[in-house]
Amino acid sequence: MxxxxxxxxxxxxxxxxxxxxxxxxxxxxxDVVGFGAGEPDFDTPDYIKDACIKALKDGRTKYTPVVGIEPLRKAVVDYIKRDYNLTYKPENVVISTGGKHVLYNIFMSILNKGDEVIIPAPYWVSYKDIVMLSEGSPVILQTTFESGFKITPSQLESGITSKTRAVIINSPSNPTGVVYSEEELKAFAAILEKHPDIWIITDDIYAKLIYDGRKFFNLAMLSEKLRERVIIADGLSKAFSMTGWRLGYAVTMNTGLVKALEKIQGQSTSNATSFAQYGAVAALNGDLAxxxxxxxxxxxxxxxxxxxxxxxxxxxxxxxxxxxxxxxxxxxxxxxxxxxxxxxxxxxxxxxxxxxxxxxxxxxxxxxxxxxxxxxxxxxxxxxxxxxxxxxxxxxxxxxxxxxx
Ligand SMILES: Cc1ncc(COP(=O)(O)O)c(C=O)c1O
The missing domain is CATH 3.90.1150.10 (Aspartate Aminotransferase, domain 1)
Structure with missing residues (x-):
């Protein structure tokens, strides 16, 4: 067949x-030692589990709006405001079934056949394949050990063609753990500001796992001009040790994109699991201890x-x-x-x-x-x-x- x-x-x-x-x-x-897993070895904190159990007991077991429950969309907005000083509204947020699903919805929503997506390498395994499933063409910017596994501004510039539709930045990075500094990201912003047709996807899934007093930045935080085109892709899997819950979110100022994400998701998975979303509200509203x-x-x-x-x-x-x-x-x-x-x-x-x-x-x-x-x-x-x-x-x-x- x-x-x-x-x-x-x-x-x-x-x-x-x-x-x-x-x-x-x-x-x-x-007696295998497995260094392969991409998930924290800690259990999900009890206060998150309790909120989910309560939701189940309260009968939160039905379909929710495709874009997610209102309290969770609001919790995402508050979390991003509190921790990154970025102002969004709940209608800018779409809740999906994990960070991977968020990226899948995004690429399915923004790409046409042959559109190019710039991906710095080493990259997270799924970027290339999701782009190709969406009929796009990955354009890989190769980095090396010598370059500290970071792309340079001129490398980014030389990767841009008339077919470039998106660029994805993942900092901290899977697989290298590399974190771009504020200055480095500002240099990328200066280039991308000159190309108004390019979406900027910032995969912030490791934003909270950052060490040695370093601060997290993304391009939405660093350029007012880019705000409209930056799509934040994030989720609860890593920071809250909730990989199995399958919860992620896209945040974008672009109302057309919000509608597109809702349409794609409405014809595939509908909403993320109802009671899991209530657990996520507790996670995002809680402290970060x-x-x-x-x-x-x-x-x-x-x-x-x-x-x-x-x-x-x-x-x-x-x-x-x-x-x-x-x-x-x-x-x-x-x-x-x-x-x-x-x-x-x-x-x-x-x-x-x-x-x-x-x-x-x-x-x-x-x-x-x-x-x-x-x-x-x-x-x-x-x-x-x-x-x-x-x-x-x-x-x-x-x-x-x-x-x-
Ligand atoms: C860079 C990156 N983005 C997104 C994801 C997706 O995470 P999840 O679908 O578990 O939320 C992962 C998971 O490994 C990742 O490493």
């Missing part, structure tokens, strides 16, 4: 696939990983300033004779895939290959797991790397 050609353009999510493999090995009784506690643990793990990876021969790494990923570069290591043998053994042309396959088979350590994020010389390590488990994984990785010399 026929399947749509649409599927040929995209790949299954490699991060979800690796997590599934690691979980399968665990279920078989293998939970996040501070979580960040403390993330910083401790990041520091340990940074120090440990820095000492490994053939590995280069820099200290991420946000999110819960570290992205070591294995370019030097991949030049050893033994690494070359590894490539042959696994019949791989991708160094990160060979590294990932061998590390899993030989040491039972799961890590997502950088090629999935558009950077083959990197490996993504998620540190959303206990320090004890991280240490175990690093001992094994250290042995693995040493054996390649």
């Amino acid at each position: 026929q399947l749509s050609n649409r599927l040929n353009a995209i790949e299954a999510s490699p991060t979800l696939a690796l997590t599934a493999t690691a979980n399968k090995l665990k279920a078989e009784g293998k 939970f996040i501070e506690k979580m960040n403390k643990a993330f910083i401790e793990r990041r520091d340990y990983l940074f120090e440990t990876l820095s000492k490994m021969q053939g590995i280069r790494v820099f200290k991420p300033a946000g999110a819960f990923y570290i992205f070591p570069d294995i370019a030097e290591l991949s030049k050893t004779a033994k690494f070359k043998q590894l490539m042959e053994k696994y019949k791989e042309t991708s160094v990160s895939k060979a590294f990932s396959a061998a590390l899993l088979e030989e040491k039972m350590v799961a890590m997502v290959p950088g090629i999935a994020f558009g950077y083959d010389n990197g490996m993504r390590i998620s540190y959303a797991m206990s320090l004890e488990e991280i240490k175990k994984g690093m001992v094994r990785m250290g042995e693995f790397v040493r054996a390649l010399y």
Whole structure:
């Protein structure tokens, strides 16, 4: 039976696939250390769960408006005002079923066939595939370890063509943990202000997971001129440890876009789960003590990983300033004779895939290959797991790397 050609353009999510493999090995009784997961290892705080349970008991079990319940749209507005000093109205907000769904709705709403979307690499795995599902063309701006995995203003400018419809900025970044500074973003704003037909999507899902006293900025905060064209894509998955709840939101001043998002969502998922939305109200209106506690643990793990990876021969790494990923570069290591043998053994042309396959088979350590994020010389390590488990994984990785010399 026929399947749509649409599927040929995209790949299954490699991060979800690796997590599934690691979980399968665990279920078989293998002692796997899984660095693949893209979700905090903390439970959702009780005050959020309680609000959801109350909503269920109160009978909040029916359809809600497609764009979300009014208290949640208002909570998003208040949260963005309180934490980022940005003024929006509830009618600027659309609630969807997770951050990924928000991005899916956005690209489906703004792209026509062949429209270009600028995506800095390393990028979050799904950007490229969602753009392609929406019949757009991803334009990848490649960065390197040397450039600190950041695009430059001139790189951004040179990526813009008459077909460019959107650019996506993700800071803090998945997979690198890179955070753009206020000055760097202002330089991007100066360029984008000259191109009035380009949407700016700011994926702020890691905005709250930011370290070392750094401040979060997005382009809506930094340019009045761009405000009308900036679409904030965010969600509760990471900051509130609510990945399974599937709650995200788009915020835009553009009323035409709000209607478009509502139309697309109204013909696919309708509303996000009713009682989950009530939990989200409690999350956004609550204080951020939970996040501070979580960040403390993330910083401790990041520091340990940074120090440990820095000492490994053939590995280069820099200290991420946000999110819960570290992205070591294995370019030097991949030049050893033994690494070359590894490539042959696994019949791989991708160094990160060979590294990932061998590390899993030989040491039972799961890590997502950088090629999935558009950077083959990197490996993504998620540190959303206990320090004890991280240490175990690093001992094994250290042995693995040493054996390649
Ligand atoms: C950069 C980025 N954006 C968006 C998402 C989507 O998150 P969710 O759909 O779980 O809300 C993720 C999740 O991994 C992410 O890393």
